[in-house]
Amino acid sequence: MKWEAKIKTHRGIKWIAVYFEKNLELNARIKKIEGARWSATHQVWLVPITPENLMRFKFNTLQPSEVVIKKVDAFTRWMRSRRYSENTISTYVDALRSFLKFYPDKTIEDLTNADIINYNNDYILKNDLSASYQNQAVNALKLFFRTVQNTSIDVDEIHRPKRAKRLPNVLSKEEVKELLNCLQNTKHRTMLSLIYACGLRRSELINLVPTDIDSKRHLLLIRNAKGKKDRITPLSEKMLTMLREYFKLYKPIKWLFEGDMKGEPYSERSLSNVLKQALEKTEIERPVSLHWLRHSYATHLLESGTDLRYIQELLGHKSSKTTEIYTHVSTKSIRNIKSPFDDL
Secondary structure: OOEEEEEEEEOOEEEEEEEEOOOHHHHHHHHOOOOOEEEOOOOEEEEEOOHHHHHHOOOOOOOHHHHHHHHHHHHHHHHHHOOOOHHHHHHHHHHHHHHHHOOOOOOHHHOOHHHHHHHHHHHHHOOOOOHHHHHHHHHHHHHHHHHOOOOOOOHHHOOOOOOOOOOOOOOOHHHHHHHHHOOOOHHHHHHHHHHHHHOOOHHHHHOOOHHHEEOOOOEEEEEEEOOOEEEEEEOOHHHHHHHHHHHHHHOOOOOOOEOOOOOOEOOHHHHHHHHHHHHOOOOOOOOOOHHHHHHHHHHHHHHOOOOHHHHHHHHOOOOHHHHHHHHHOOOOOHHHOOOHHHHO
């Protein structure tokens, strides 16, 4: 006998709704369950939610919130076993929890693609959250529902938001020089200089160790960067000289750049504060971030004639399309274009 049981709300009360095709034997058995009633409105048998009935109809006896916690915990362990970065795990779990909390009365198995669309409209768009956040939520949901069994979600039908085509923010060489020269602290000047000199991400700088510097070959080794990839980038003699001066002064033990406590890495927040304090000493009024130095490095390389394929390798970009965006902010060719206005 085929039957299906779901949790259903009827007149403000939750019941176990039992669906089956007309069957006299099953009909008689359900009638004997204490509190069972027929709903003419829904054309279904409604049975009180009790531990016995939950077991009888093969429901998990955990409360919905407990089920969600266990599913999210299992998802976290699944990602960690596959060596996803802790930042990615944290981002995906936060996005997943936000989605699941939006439907407190639904089981994970009953969620559908329509629920994801409603979440996008009634939560993300309604609260004016960014397309970037929505894209992260899509990544999290796609990955999560691929690991969950007996779900109504069609992962391939989860759509992404249309991305805005924004150009990277870039400083001129003169602005970079002004920014770096205003720093009197050797450690601060060396950190920001190295980000620009090698096109580093903030996390890549913080995770450097002294042995990553190959002074004989004039190379910097960047280990376990984004996408779990290692890469190398050239170190100029000028940058090596600055690093040697820094090393003599600070004598780092474990990390190339350490915080106030020896053996502890420099914090991302402190690094951002270094940039903020430096900007206050310049005439630059734009809201510069550390990533602007990486964008500036790539753009200045392109303007000096470096092949785009080499820039892709130096930045650690997986796709050449990511690197090609710098062609839109390079002004070398644009400055040579003569406006027709000049011929008037």
